[in-house]
Amino acid sequence: GSEISLVKSDKLTTCTHLPYEPFQVKKGGEVVGFDVDVVDLVAKKLDVKQEIVDTPFEGIQTGEDLNAGKCDVAAAGMTITDVRDENLDFSKPYFEATQALLTKKGKGYKTLADLKGKKLGVQQGTTGAEYAKEQGKGVETVQFEDLALLLTAVKTGQVDAGINDNGVLYDYVKGNPDTEVTAEFDTGEQYGIGVKTGNDALRKEIDAALDKAKSDGSYDRIYKKWFGK
Ligand code: GLN
Numbered sequence: 357g358s359e360i361s362l363v364k365s366d367k368l369t370t371c372t373h374l375p376y377e378p379f380q381v382k383k384g385g386e387v388v389g390f391d392v393d394v395v396d397l398v399a400k401k402l403d404v405k406q407e408i409v410d411t412p413f414e415g416i417q418t419g420e421d422l423n424a425g426k427c428d429v430a431a432a433g434m435t436i437t438d439v440r441d442e443n444l445d446f447s448k449p450y451f452e453a454t455q456a457l458l459t460k461k462g463k464g465y466k467t468l469a470d471l472k473g474k475k476l477g478v479q480q481g482t483t484g485a486e487y488a489k490e491q492g493k494g495v496e497t498v499q500f501e502d503l504a505l506l507l508t509a510v511k512t513g514q515v516d517a518g519i520n521d522n523g524v525l526y527d528y529v530k531g532n533p534d535t536e537v538t539a540e541f542d543t544g545e546q547y548g549i550g551v552k553t554g555n556d557a558l559r560k561e562i563d564a565a566l567d568k569a570k571s572d573g574s575y576d577r578i579y580k581k582w583f584g585k
Contacts (some may be wrong), residue, residue: 446548
């Protein structure tokens with residue numbers, strides 16, 4: 357056992373929002389992904405197993421789930437933002453991302469301006485939805501509760517394009533060659549693992565695990581496993 361107090365004493369409980377492939381996705385009844393492997397390093401350090409709770413992104417990013425004791429950590433490909441930072445505490449950054457645009461191949465939409473009068477799919481509560489609201493003047497946005505619904509809407513033509521983080525979109529086009537990523541918007545985002553405000557003990561364990569993973573090669577190994585480079 358560890359000296360860190362956990363919501364379930366023998367588990368490191370993680371709140372996430374499925375699916376967000378390749379960060380977290382259910383495969384063969386098990387949740388796997390980049391974030392899962394990163395948090396597993398923390399769990400290992402604390403000598404407990406990770407237990408994953410799938411829950412809407414809203415409660416994750418507002419800190420509500422952490423405050424309610426639903427989980428110890430929030431790992432959901434979640435961008436560190438000033439607003440979120442007021443409601444929960446973040447580990448040091450563990451991944452870089454930027455907003456990107458997904459379309460059916462050959463549509464020719466490369467900017468938000470190209471989508472004036474068109475439908476742009478966004479995922480509720482995300483930095484992509486926020487970016488579209490701020491920068492997409494005259495663009496009709498359509499909200500989706502999760503990434504899978506958004507991706508399917510682009511593929512089936514229910515929306516003309518979709519905005520989301522580059523990592524998940526590039527992963528999707530690999531298996532869906534009828535779609536393409538046509539733009540990156542250079543939003544310069546960094547993902548952090550959330551803990552309840554003031555849980556410095558756990559936050560420091562996460563930071564230490566990230567430092568170690570970067571220096572001993574396990575971060576690179578996990579990166580290659582999920583991104584293949
Ligand atoms: N990185 C984006 C955000 O934090 C998307 C996260 C997600 O949908 N899981 O808003």
